[in-house]
Amino acid sequence: MGAVVSLETAWALAVAWYTGRSEREWRRRTPAETQALFTSLGLVGPFWRVT
Amino acid sequence: MTTEELDREVRLSVYRHFVRTGHAPSLRETSEHVGADTTDIGASLERLDANHVVVLHPTTRRLWMAMPFSAVPTEFRVTSGERAWWANCAWDALGISAMLQIPVEITTSCTDCGDPLTVRTTGPALSNPSGVVHFAVPAAAWWDDIGFT
Secondary structure, three states: OOEEEEHHHHHHHHHHHHOOOOOOOOOOOOHHHHHHHHHHOOOOOHHHOOO | OOHHHHHHHHHHHHHHHHHHHOOOOOHHHHHHHHOOOHHHHHHHHHHHHHOOOOEEOOOOOOEEEEOOEEOOOOOEEEEEOOEEEEEOOHHHHHHHHHHHOOOOEEEEEOOOOOOEEEEEEOOOOEOOOOOEEEEOOOHHHOOOOOOOO
């Protein structure tokens, strides 16, 4: 069950997701932005659908 | 200070405390740092929780997570020199290195066989990119039970 991703992809996701997270200008991604990020990293399919 | 400004200052204060100490700040510490009374800080944290910016514990309403940080010990210990944090999951453990742009060592165990695992980063990259990460919960359900996710 679930999804298995390479450590490299998980790292790329962590960099994209958390860069700037503790900064003043940070804002939460919209669902569409999150979906686009997942797609850009090859995280596609029903498991990665955010809505 | 508007509600929006207060929430931003509280978020920044919470993150700076986690970064500096490895622990969640108390209401009083955030109150003193932000310059607002503890009632206003508590209300702000509730709004940040409702907006999925931080997570308060469901029963105590104390800070539980400010992703990628965990206020309580987890299976993911992240260290960098003398500094150390708890991360909520593998993604978040990597996220601490990514967010702070520092080399870290992540100690955890394999969810498949239970063997101890160590993952190191250089700050900008993984030291050794071999390995996999398991995501148990589909993305659409992450916030149904974020503690489990």
